[in-house]
Amino acid sequence: MRVAVCQLNSREDRAHNLTVARDLLERAAAGGxxxxxxxxxxxxxxxxxxxPKPESADGEFAEFFASAARELGLWVHAGSFHETGPDPARTYNTSLIFTPDGSRAAIYRKIHLYDVEIAGRVSYQESRTVAPGGQTVVADVDGVPTGLSICYDLRFPELYRQLAIAGAKILVVPAAFMLHTGRDHWEVLLRARAIENQCYVLAAGQIGDHEPGRTCFGRSMIVDPWGTVVSQAPDTVGVTFADLDLDRLDKIRTEVPSLANRRL
Structure with a gap:
């Protein structure tokens, strides 16, 4: 399976963000x-x-990416968006996957929320405006079981182990990882999740500055089940490709049977 991770610099202009996203999907499709x-x-x-005002999981955002998937004949993971939440004060941070015919294949709401206070450096309380999801999700993407997560989920290995136990062979991590943590932790954590679960990891990140005074790390990448980074984006908006070798994945799981040997 040939896959692509798309790296954006989303800002305050929603229409522009979606236009750039559509362009990157076109480049992904053109690249095979x-x-x-x-x-x-x-x-x-x-x-x-x-x-922008949050919307339902079948609103304009969903329609936009369903149309893109259908018109491009592409499986599309639409990153995440601000979905209408359980109360007026909070949204969900939600991922959608669409099939090449434009139908929705999966929905996942971010479980772990980024609540961090580092004096003089970071003050961010995602839980003030976002409600947590409560279900793990493994989607069928072109016949390959694919486990879903979002950004801060990456720091919770138990989530990914549940996805692997449920059959995932691909783990997807759309993110807006901050620069100060990303430079030390992003690649290490992605490679760890790939190694310990013997899965491919597809990590698509935001890149660059956005308000209020934050910078995203970028470095979108694709990691194989051995923990090798097989493809990595440069520090710019763009599309990065890799070919997933599922026979290699099966061979790794046979030769180093850590999933089969687990006792807890």
Whole structure:
């Protein structure tokens, strides 16, 4: 399976963000990808006060990417967007996957919320405006079981082990990882999740500055089940490709049977 991870710099202009996302999906399709992954909050990154009105999982955002998938004949993971939440104060941070005929194949709501206070450096409380999801999701993407996660989920290995136990061979991580943590932790954590679960990891990140005064790390990448980074994006908006060798995945799981040997 040929796959693509798309790296964006989403800002306050939702229409522009979606236009760029569509262009990257077109480039992914032209490059032969069967499955393309966009980053977290492809619809909007900016001040909470300026955020667009949240919408349902079958609203305009979903229709936009369903149409793109259908017109391009592509499996599309639409990163994540601001879905209508359980109450007026909070949205869900939600991923959608669409099949090449435009139908929705899966929905996942981010489980782990980024609540961090580092004096003088970071003050971010995602839970103030976002409600957590409560279900793990493994989707069928072109016949390959694919486990879903979003950004901060990456720090919780138990989530990925559940996905692997449920049959996942691909793990998807759309993200907006911050620069100060990304430079030390992003690649290490992605490779760890790939090695310990013997899965391919597709990580699509936001890149560059956005309000209010934050910078995303980027470095979108594809990691194989041995933990090798097989493809990595440069520090710019664009599309990065790799060919997944599922026979190699099966061979790794046979020769180093750590999943089969687990006792807990």
């Amino acid at each position: 990808a069967k499955f393309a992954v966009l980053p977290e909050y492809v619809d909007f990154l900016g001040r909470s006060a300026d955020a």
